[in-house]
Amino acid sequence: MSELERGFSGFSIQKYDGPPGFTSMGENVAVAKTAVALEEYLESLGLENPVPEKILEILGGAPRAFTPYFTQALDNYIRAQKFARQWHDGFLAGVQRRQQEGVTEDEARAEVGAQIFSQIADGKTARGLIHPKMQGPVLVLMCTDEQDYLELYDRGKHEESPGVAAKGSAGFYRPEEDLSIFGGLPIHTIAFRIPKEGKFPPGELDALLRHELQHFIQRVALGMFTVTEGKVDTVGLGAVKDELLAHLRDQRLYQSLASFPRNEIYTKLFSVLLDTDNAVAREAIGALAKYLDSYAEVLSSERERAVLVYQLSSINMGDFPRWLTILARYNQMHNPERYPPPYTYVTMP
Numbered sequence: 001m002s003e004l005e006r007g008f009s010g011f012s013i014q015k016y017d018g019p020p021g022f023t024s025m026g027e028n029v030a031v032a033k034t035a036v037a038l039e040e041y042l043e044s045l046g047l048e049n050p051v052p053e054k055i056l057e058i059l060g061g062a063p064r065a066f067t068p069y070f071t072q073a074l075d076n077y078i079r080a081q082k083f084a085r086q087w088h089d090g091f092l093a094g095v096q097r098r099q100q101e102g103v104t105e106d107e108a109r110a111e112v113g114a115q116i117f118s119q120i121a122d123g124k125t126a127r128g129l130i131h132p133k134m135q136g137p138v139l140v141l142m143c144t145d146e147q148d149y150l151e152l153y154d155r156g157k158h159e160e161s162p163g164v165a166a167k168g169s170a171g172f173y174r175p176e177e178d179l180s181i182f183g184g185l186p187i188h189t190i191a192f193r194i195p196k197e198g199k200f201p202p203g204e205l206d207a208l209l210r211h212e213l214q215h216f217i218q219r220v221a222l223g224m225f226t227v228t229e230g231k232v233d234t235v236g237l238g239a240v241k242d243e244l245l246a247h248l249r250d251q252r253l254y255q256s257l258a259s260f261p262r263n264e265i266y267t268k269l270f271s272v273l274l275d276t277d278n279a280v281a282r283e284a285i286g287a288l289a290k291y292l293d294s295y296a297e298v299l300s301s302e303r304e305r306a307v308l309v310y311q312l313s314s315i316n317m318g319d320f321p322r323w324l325t326i327l328a329r330y331n332q333m334h335n336p337e338r339y340p341p342p343y344t345y346v347t348m349p
């Protein structure tokens with residue numbers, strides 16, 4: 001075992017109903033790359049069933065000890081996908097029925113959007129249009145009216161406080177909840193507000209979607225990788241980490257990740273932390289921001305950042321500074337052209 005690997009195996013990865021601890025950085029990298037490949041494959045399917053042979057081929061990239069945990073993640077994802085498919089079938093049937101009654105498809109879709117809004121917002125009526133659309137196993141609601149969006153945000157059991165937070169946000173993820181509209185099936189929702197200009201600047205919607213889908217992945221499908229801070233919850237370090245990893249995947253936000261604790265949208269995330277946890281979170285964010293700076297070119301790739309997200313998801317935030325230093329050394333050793341400048345956040349013995 002090399003010095004590097006010995007250093008890595010010294011980390012205490014708590015077993016939180018999750019994958020076994022990594023014994024080497026190489027293993028951690030292999031698991032993260034496998035997770036990204038799996039995610040890409042599942043996303044490409046939309047609502048289609050995965051092909052078992054293809055899944056086995058992808059999982060072949062990770063050590064076998066991790067197979068049960070990937071299988072568990074896959075089960076969670078497929079469950080969400082199954083309900084989404086039933087939900088979508090009901091939605092399409094409803095739209096068709098209305099079309100037969102002489103309503104246009106757009107109108108029929110808008111009617112369903114209004115019904116969904118009303119159900120989430122305790123019977124209130126939407127002021128503007130709510131466009132519903134399936135994004136794989138997640139229902140996306142696009143709101144044309146700001147008040148409608150804020151209403152959904154307030155009802156969305158969202159972790160950050162409404163008011164300032166809601167007004168400053170462009171989208172949010174709402175964990176699985178039964179919507180009785182198509183037989184009471186549990187469905188995950190992401191809501192966005194369409195900008196006043198009527199459309200999103202180029203790339204903005206993709207970045208928003210990636211951000212909110214990361215919350216979905218973290219909480220549902222691959223939530224079991226959140227082994228270090230306990231489950232992703234509405235408060236605590238788990239919630240900060242969830243937001244941090246979503247920022248890392250967000251093309252709009254990853255470069256300004258260091259300022260995220262000062263963003264008033266997230267005030268509540270930090271204000272409820274114990275002083276010691278607050279220090280841990282800020283140190284971890286500082287270390288990550290410096291790592292992003294040091295490898296700005298490589299990490300401008302969304303895929304590279306996705307791998308980093310999966311790597312970090314199983315590392316305790318308190319270990320980020322030391323772990324990122326080891327990761328940089330590992331990358332320099334295996335890929336010196338792409339990771340040239342030495343990154344050091346903590347002095348290694």
Ligand SMILES: [Zn+2]
Binds near residue numbers: 211215243
């Ligand atoms: Zn977020």
